[in-house]
Amino acid sequence: MVVLTKGELEQITLPAVQRAAPPLAFVPEVDLSAAAASVAARSAAARAVAKACEDHGFFKVTGHGVPAPLLARLEAAAAAFFALPQRDKDKAAAAAVGGSPPFGYASKRIGGNGDLGWVEYLLLGVTPAGAAAAPSALSAAPVSSASEGAAPSCCFRDVLDEYIAAVRRMTCTVLELMAQGLGLDDDTAVFSRLVLDRDSDSMLRVNHYPPRPETAAAAGEPAEVRRPRLTGFGEHTDPQIISVLRSNDTAGLEISLRDGSWVSVPSDTQSFFVNVGDALQVLTNGRFRSVRHRVMVSSGRPRVSVIFFGGPPPRERLAPLPGLVDREGGRRRYREFTWREYKTSAYRTKLADNRLCYFETTTAAAAATS
Numbered sequence: 001m002v003v004l005t006k007g008e009l010e011q012i013t014l015p016a017v018q019r020a021a022p023p024l025a026f027v028p029e030v031d032l033s034a035a036a037a038s039v040a041a042r043s044a045a046a047r048a049v050a051k052a053c054e055d056h057g058f059f060k061v062t063g064h065g066v067p068a069p070l071l072a073r074l075e076a077a078a079a080a081f082f083a084l085p086q087r088d089k090d091k092a093a094a095a096a097v098g099g100s101p102p103f104g105y106a107s108k109r110i111g112g113n114g115d116l117g118w119v120e121y122l123l124l125g126v127t128p129a130g131a132a133a134a135p136s137a138l139s140a141a142p143v144s145s146a147s148e149g150a151a152p153s154c155c156f157r158d159v160l161d162e163y164i165a166a167v168r169r170m171t172c173t174v175l176e177l178m179a180q181g182l183g184l185d186d187d188t189a190v191f192s193r194l195v196l197d198r199d200s201d202s203m204l205r206v207n208h209y210p211p212r213p214e215t216a217a218a219a220g221e222p223a224e225v226r227r228p229r230l231t232g233f234g235e236h237t238d239p240q241i242i243s244v245l246r247s248n249d250t251a252g253l254e255i256s257l258r259d260g261s262w263v264s265v266p267s268d269t270q271s272f273f274v275n276v277g278d279a280l281q282v283l284t285n286g287r288f289r290s291v292r293h294r295v296m297v298s299s300g301r302p303r304v305s306v307i308f309f310g311g312p313p314p315r316e317r318l319a320p321l322p323g324l325v326d327r328e329g330g331r332r333r334y335r336e337f338t339w340r341e342y343k344t345s346a347y348r349t350k351l352a353d354n355r356l357c358y359f360e361t362t363t364a365a366a367a368a369t370s
């Protein structure tokens, strides 16, 4: 059980004074089933994806083909896992493959550098075969399907493995549309091959944000005091190439727009949300922007989200794609580095830090500060 100090608790509750973010008026959307219908539909979808990645680094995917019963089973399995007694969840952490952070179960502590959030989570490496390198204790968390009534019960780990295979396939379709939208028609697998590589450093995260707790404030106090907004997951960009998120019907995800304002993303259980990650910002020479996002907890209902992070193999050298650099008159915004190097550097940072600035070329860094 994690017991926080008073100061640590304040760190989570501090944003209570902030006003709730307004909803994102227009969530860019791509329907993958429509995109598959014809060459013209595919190129229209590719253009829409590229525009969303340039404008927001964020969009919604519908028509994705991930079966609804699988999503329902995953949601039920995750809820059943987080409802386990604390000692069983802690045991799962201790049993994590390799036993080493960041993988396994944790509560309130995010990463190793003092970040806190109103969240508990499972973080799993995804093995080359597509299966979760999951804590073995997950096998002992039986769940029956919420949607299929009499369907056989099955363990969390099996549902996770099935989900990972499906979400990885869909992620690669999205990455191919991104490449096409950038005009990289000669090599539309330029991003997807990194996530499909047998050594791809991809991960799965299952987050559970418990309902915001009641406060003892007097009835006459303003709503923000009676129902403080808590930081579920502080603002950050994701370091990988792409993150593909699905949540239950409790909202909480917020993204930062280009002007720095925050907007909330209405939940949609039928869809997936895609974030551009730092590595894709580098590969596209800054044309696609990694989106700054966070989760705020202001609901009396729990939020459960599952995020697939598509990462390259550790040895992969990342640098702006030459074709995209040429289009900017040869200006290369980032130096070459390996994914291992980037990840090591990222894991030394706090959640809210800018992790890309250490990899900018001097010209880009100089332009940004002038």
Ligand SMILES: C=C1C[C@]23C[C@@]1(O)CC[C@H]2[C@@]12CC[C@H](O)[C@@](C)(C(=O)O1)[C@H]2[C@@H]3C(=O)O
Pocket: 102, 110, 111, 112, 113, 115, 123, 203, 205, 236, 237, 238, 239, 240, 309, 346, 347, 348, 349, 350, 351
């Ligand atoms: C504070 C941190 C948590 C994090 C590693 C880091 O040092 C900075 C990046 C964080 C992040 C954000 C996206 C993913 O949720 C994550 C798994 C990742 O790869 O980078 C987390 C890391 C984590 O929770 O360990």
Ligand SMILES: O=C(O)CCC(=O)C(=O)O
Pocket: 205, 207, 233, 238, 245, 247, 253, 293, 294, 295, 305, 307
């Ligand atoms: O839980 C969510 O909805 C988003 C969490 C997130 O951004 C992350 O795990 O990197």
Ligand SMILES: [Fe+2]
Pocket: 236, 237, 238, 243, 293
């Ligand atoms: Fe994230």
